Amino acid sequence: MTESKPEIRSGLDGVYFMESAICKVDGANGRLYYYGYPIDELAAESNFEEVSYLLMNGRLPNLSELSSFRERMRAARAIPGEVIDVITELSERSTPMHILSTAVDMIGSLKREGPDRKSTYIEIISELSSVVAAIGSISATGRYTRPEDSLGHIENFLYMLKGERPNKESVEIMERMFILHAEHSSNASTFSAIVTASTLSDIYSSTVSAINTLKGPLHGGADEMALRMLNDMRGKDIARYVDNTIALGGRIMGFGHRVYKSYDPRATIIKGILESVQPKASAEVRELTKTVLSLEAVMRDKVSSKGIWPNVDLFTGPVYRYLDILPELFTPIFAASRAPGWCSHIQEYWKSNKLLRPTVFYTGEVGKRYVPIEKRQGE
Numbered sequence: 001m002t003e004s005k006p007e008i009r010s011g012l013d014g015v016y017f018m019e020s021a022i023c024k025v026d027g028a029n030g031r032l033y034y035y036g037y038p039i040d041e042l043a044a045e046s047n048f049e050e051v052s053y054l055l056m057n058g059r060l061p062n063l064s065e066l067s068s069f070r071e072r073m074r075a076a077r078a079i080p081g082e083v084i085d086v087i088t089e090l091s092e093r094s095t096p097m098h099i100l101s102t103a104v105d106m107i108g109s110l111k112r113e114g115p116d117r118k119s120t121y122i123e124i125i126s127e128l129s130s131v132v133a134a135i136g137s138i139s140a141t142g143r144y145t146r147p148e149d150s151l152g153h154i155e156n157f158l159y160m161l162k163g164e165r166p167n168k169e170s171v172e173i174m175e176r177m178f179i180l181h182a183e184h185s186s187n188a189s190t191f192s193a194i195v196t197a198s199t200l201s202d203i204y205s206s207t208v209s210a211i212n213t214l215k216g217p218l219h220g221g222a223d224e225m226a227l228r229m230l231n232d233m234r235g236k237d238i239a240r241y242v243d244n245t246i247a248l249g250g251r252i253m254g255f256g257h258r259v260y261k262s263y264d265p266r267a268t269i270i271k272g273i274l275e276s277v278q279p280k281a282s283a284e285v286r287e288l289t290k291t292v293l294s295l296e297a298v299m300r301d302k303v304s305s306k307g308i309w310p311n312v313d314l315f316t317g318p319v320y321r322y323l324d325i326l327p328e329l330f331t332p333i334f335a336a337s338r339a340p341g342w343c344s345h346i347q348e349y350w351k352s353n354k355l356l357r358p359t360v361f362y363t364g365e366v367g368k369r370y371v372p373i374e375k376r377q378g379e
């Protein structure tokens with residue numbers, strides 16, 4: 001008897017695999033909530049440490065809780081010397097995302113998870129930022145800047161990245177960028193972290209899975225690719241560029257989303273940041289802004305009726321260029337800011353863990369007979 005073909009949801013589109021209270025992505029209305037709090041309120045009012053606390057604890061902290069959480073994050077900032085050596089060794093021979101994955105795996109292999117997993121989550125959130133800053137600083141200058149205890153998380157991140165104390169505006173912008181990227185429900189990298197965690201592997205290994213999944217250009221890698229595409233479009237007829245790209249089966253990076261079929265609310269906020277910095281922006285950033293706004297208008301005419309709108313990655317690159325950050329660091333920064341989201345989902349999944357193991361519908365043959373190699377017919 002032949003099996004009847006089950007419904008196959010390509011890309012697991014629309015498949016629910018668990019209940020979660022962490023994040024609501026309202027794709028139809030373009031809204032996003034972390035534990036019920038609208039993203040625009042968090043981006044305007046909160047800070048990355050507080051949002052990390054929220055994601056790890058399900059509620060906002062009071063003053064003393066936030067202070068001790070910050071203290072624990074601060075205590076985890078330093079990176080082991082061996083890891084700095086490896087980052088230095090790889091910096092001229094590899095890419096920042098590969099180095100990040102290697103460094104995080106190495107940090108995990110140098111220590112064992114303690115019985116209090118909560119501490120390990122906090123360490124990972126802190127360490128990822130330090131590693132990304134070290135990768136950026138070592139590849140740019142060959143030097144590692146040690147963390148500075150007197151600084152908050154984002155200020156310290158920029159300090160370690162640039163080797164000098166950042167100005168207030170850079171800290172405020174980066175704080176908002178980290179909050180906006182901190183969590184996004186069961187996206188590909190988070191799902192990847194959960195798959196690894198579901199085998200009861202450890203938190204570092206789960207985070208490494210997430211980092212390597214984030215890297216792809218259809219996911220977190222889109223921020224760098226979008227910036228490169230904007231640079232490539234400069235001075236060209238953008239409508240024709242879009243038509244040619246789509247005709248060749250390509251994608252316009254920074255547009256479209258599996259869940260949002262409306263304007264990504266994070267893109268709205270990042271676009272606002274980009275517009276607000278224009279008076280002080282360099283010629284490069286002003287030119288990028290002109291190009292990105294023209295592209296947005298072209299895409300609105302051509303594909304918004306199909307539910308393809310700007311996503312979080314479209315305006316991120318020009319904002320990071322305003323902060324003088326190189327494109328190859330965009331996705332590593334995305335990873336550093338997404339760390340609390342990954343950890344929050346791993347923690348939630350482990351509360352009622354079940355090995356994740358979907359099923360494929362087999363369409364091959366069965367019952368073939370093995371033929372020794374010397375008796376097989378050639379092509």
Ligand SMILES: CC(C)(COP(=O)(O)OP(=O)(O)OC[C@H]1O[C@@H](n2cnc3c(N)ncnc32)[C@H](O)[C@@H]1OP(=O)(O)O)[C@@H](O)C(=O)NCCC(=O)NCCS
Nearest residue numbers: 217218219222250251252253254255256257258308311313
């Ligand atoms: C993110 C993404 C993978 C989600 O796509 P998805 O839900 O799997 O949808 P599909 O890839 O099946 O695309 C559906 C249709 O929209 C089109 N489409 C989707 N995104 C597009 C884009 N950025 N540019 C051009 N066309 C796009 C597809 O070509 C397809 O068209 P068709 O039905 O005529 O074949 C997709 O929008 C994309 O590739 N975007 C560019 C990369 C990017 O910015 N990623 C970051 C996401 S936050």
